[in-house]
Amino acid sequence: MSVFDPERAYGLSMAGLQSPAPMQGAAVTTDANGVKSLIDPKNPLVWFGFLLLATVGAAGVAGSVRLGPAKVSGSVGKS
């Protein structure tokens, strides 16, 4: 919106026509604590993840867990 627009200059908005009475806002959750940060390229952990995938992709990861009679196994990369 243009800086010359009165709705910006005076805080007007047609949406404000239906706005409820102001109330105390809830605590704000920032992106740094949210799920979005897990896929944010600015997050160094993302790049660490890529590095880890590349590493284990070459070496491969395999493992299994036995819980009584059942056995669960899985692998990542070449094995």
Place this chain on the structure above:
Amino acid sequence: MASKTAAPVQFIQGVQSPNVTVNPDLFYAATRRMRFPVKSATSISGLGSSDPVELRKTGVIAALVVRVSGTVAVATADPTAWLYDYPYGLVKEFRLSANGQSNLISARGITVRAHEMSTNPKVTDRSVSRYFAGTAYTNGTMSLDTDVWGAASGDPNPGASSGAHAPTTYSIDVSYVIPVAADQRTLAGALYGQSSATNINLEILWNTEAALVTAGSAALTWALTYSVDALAYSIPQVGGQYVVPNLSWFHQLIETRQGGLVSGDNEIPLPGTGVGRQLLRMYFQTARTSTYAGNPLALNATNYNKVAWMYGGSDQPESWSNGTKLAQQNERETGCHLGKLWGIGLLDFASEHAARDTVNLAATSDIRLVLGLAASPTAGYAQVAQEILAAASASA
């Protein structure tokens, strides 16, 4: 035969207009500022009467400048008193209506002057010497140097007592800027004038002689003229399309009067609030019958022990514990000591950061001004003006 296709038609501020594009950036780049006379100097129809002026249908109208000038001849010595409606109150009320919106401006001359002093930082009354109640002041008179009134001892001046007015002819010159738009930058509230369907009228109501002066045995002869000039902006054509700024809002300066003031807190409700209205400023002036009728109550700690605004049950976002604190803040905000002589107080929500501070009247039910008076003013009343931006669909 191919049928003709009618040009698309739309409505702006309730009037039919050719198809236009709302694009503030493009408008400001291409428009031309225009200043033209709407009414050349004409004798007023008489004190106590009124003069209607219809505006020319052109452009986007942002402001009107009204000049009142002339003389008052005092035939014999000693009119009893000059009252506080002199000189700004020569205009008892400006009424501006447009396309059925009857109440865009409805305010006294002194309120229009106070609005100019508080919204245009370049306008100042500092070092302009004027007499007020018989004493010379260089601050707080709200007078411009180009005004002509009360410059010398003995000239008619507000609240001046008898004995100082020789039988002579005095000159008067007072000008007013009527704020059609809330400001000249965004043109919020400017009027769309470029339509044959547009009908914009300014009515000037003149005060009575009895409100201006207690003549006593002196015969007064008034010879006053008025003129009106408009400040407007052309509607440019860019790429075959007419371009206008955002004209979705009307600017209103509405004044009401509240009597029955008592000692203690007086809660004065603002009329006409509701959805689609944003409060920019509130002005108030309390007057009482002390020495002369209409004597303004100076804004200070002696007279006011509280000023505040409230809404809802008892929500009170801002309060000042006495009048002096508000007067000090007003002087900082406006560069003018509004409350010193004229007793005008201002609650300004728009000058510092309008997007943050202006009050949405849809969310502040029963909004009211609180005047805490130290004493009950004799036959006192408060004039309260509210300046708002109203959605074109919501104003009336």
